[in-house]
Amino acid sequence: MMDALLNLTAQMAREGIRRLLVLSGDESWTLQQAQVLRERLGGDGLWVGPEPGSAPCVAPGALKTLLGREVMHAFFDARRGFDVAAMAALSGTLRAGSWLVLLTPPFADWPTRADEDSLRWSDTPDPIVTPNFVHRCCRQFIADPEVLLWRQSDRPRFPLAAPRPDWHPADGRPQTEQAAILEQLIRLPPGIAAVTAERGRGKSALAGMLLRQLGGEAIVTAPTRSAVEVLASFAGETLRFMAPDALLASKEKAAWLIVDEAAAIPAPLLRQLVSRFPRTLLTTTVQGYEGTGRGFLLKFCASLPHLQSFTLSAPIRWAAGCPLESAISQLLIFNDEAFRDAPMGEIALEAVNQSCWQTQPALPEAMYQLLSGAHYRTSPLDLRRMMDAPGQAFRCARTGGAVAGALWLVAEGGLSPELSRAVWAGFRRPRGNLVAQSLAAHGGSPLAATLRGLRVSRIAVHPTRQREGLGRKMIADIAADAAGYDYLSVSFGYTAELWRFWQRCGFTLVRLGTHREASSGCYTAMAPLSVDRGRAPAGAAGGAAAAAR
Template structure:
């Protein structure tokens, strides 16, 4: 086993690819095999898990401290819970020739195991089982011939590993795509440019190359200082960083503003920043763990005047067709198939249950893609909630079989009179129940949280059908069918356009927030219908 694995690792290094290795079995067996692999593979052998082992190791929630760095081989412990955002982030740090070793329970037992990570997204007091997500993992790992699957009950199944061309890593000079974009950026008239790409395509390196060649002064900003290490390494002495809030509060000016991972900065804050500089370059990951997506282009970039858009498609840090990248993209739905074709024809509304993830997964996948595109802060955590969290309800608008609209609702309220009174008095804040708790705490009614409601969590309509009234039709269908519920509600960051939409849907204002939310930099409003 080990000799064959080392031979395959050498081949992967020559070909510039990474792969997923799944270790499935009981805790003692998987730990024993992982430790043996860690010793034989060498490299960094970074361990990511809630239970620390020998260094280097990091908890999933702390993985962001390592972003901007590269790792050779990593181990992800998902035996007690799976933080999919951390898994996706880890995959993006791995160098060409690396393995991502994933430890899981036995496939037969895994669907009935409570997932400790569910405490972050399920709004339940105890961990829950997550059968829809687990069955998706098992199906993919078994079906993907590029995954090395090693189950305790069976012999290791090696990838077919057909020979690929030798890969030559980047030498620090602009690659073909980068050179073309760099030439245009250096001639950019006053205005805004956006460079989007998947992870590993060299967009941060491109920004650093631009910074090094600019004649005037430039300021770099990003969600965190650690996120711009790659950019800084290419920029050299020209690199000058300021945090977004500090930059906005200052009077600093420059010929250029460069914003790395722009979609992770609240849109209103980003809009204020770009308005202060004659030229701005925005770079962002179109798909990935941060929750950025096509919506950044559809929503934010589409509103900018004089915008020039560029994209990088060829990977630089690894070879094209990397099996690990393909596996993570498929597992976490980092793709845009729902946007490829415009849905045409008559629209049919239908309810979609979480069980569809197993019976007809293509339908909820398309709905998630649409929701991700419309709400560019959607993250893999939302995918897990959509799959397995209790109290979720969904509606779909389909035209000729294609998804034209998606609606995601969450059941709230129904608290006991005692708990509702405690919420009203400010003694208790049970998880979830966003609007129900607000009605009790701010509405002056001790029993308000005993009422049962449905809250609109997300709504999205395909861009090609956004003037057809589909959003209102989906809301109307829920309002007509919401038997057993006392009210329908929504909480949203205020914009005039959204305010008009919810008014047309028949909602009335019950509360206006007093503080801007960090995520949206907008004042939240609570609306209720019925």
């Protein structure tokens, strides 16, 4: 077993790929095998788990402290809780030739085990079982021929893959795609350019190469200073970094503005920044563990006149067709197939249940792709919530086998009179219930949170089917079928355009925040819609409206 594994590891290094190795069994067996593998494989052997192992080790929540560096081989402990965003982030740090070793419970028991990570995203007081996601993991690990699957009850199943050509790592000079884009950027007339790519494609390196050629005629900004480490390594001594808010408050000028990971900067702030510079380069990731830049392309970039768009598709830090990248992308639905074809034909509305993840997974997958593309802060935590969190409701607008629209709602309210009064008095803040608690706390009605509502969490319509009223139709459909609920609600970053949409759907604005949200750069607005009278719920929202005035 070990000789075969070491031979395969050497072959992976020659071919420039990484792979997933799944260890599935009871805790003592998986730990024992992982310790042997860690010793024999060598390399960094980074351990990621809730309980520290021998160094080097890090908790999943602290993994971001290691981003920007590369490691050789890593072990991810998912036996008691599975932080999939951390695993995806970890995969991006692994060098060519690495294994990502995933420790899981026995497949037969895993679906019935409570996942401790669910406390972060389920709005429940105790961990919950996550059968839909676990079954998805098991199906994929079994079906993927590139995964080395080692179950306690079976012999290891090695990958059955044909040999690949030898891989030659990048030497620091621009690769073919980078060189072609760099040449066009250098000759860019006044305006804005956007470079999008999946992770590992060299977009930050490209920005650094441009900066080096510009020779200091540019200012660099990004969500955090640490986010530009790769860019800085290619820029040499010419890097001049300023945080977005500091840059906006200053009077600094330059021939170029370079914005790395632009999708993570609030759109209103970004719009003000790009207006101040003659030329701007925006880079962003179109998929990944921190959310997707697809919505950034559809929303922000679509509003920019004369935008020049570029895409980097060839990986640089590993070979094309890397099995680990493919496995993570498939598991967490990082692809964007929902946008490739226009959904044509007559639309039919239907309810979608979480059980569809097991009975007809293609439907909720397409819905998630559409929702994550339209909301660029969607992350793997949202996928876990969509699959297994309690109190979720969904509507889909379909035409044939394609999804043209998706609506995701979350049940709120229904608190006991005693708890509602405690929320109103400011003594209690139970998890979840975003709008229900706000109605009680700000609306002047001690019993407001006893009402049962459905809050719109996400709504999206395919770009080719917008301006047809599909969004309003989905809202009307759920409102007509919301038996047992008193109202629908929505909380959103206020813009005139968004408010016009919700107003046309019949919602009443009852509260506007006093501070801009960092995520959107907008004030938070809350609006309910009575499901039986077409107006705000009398006791709850009426008091909230008075408080807002």
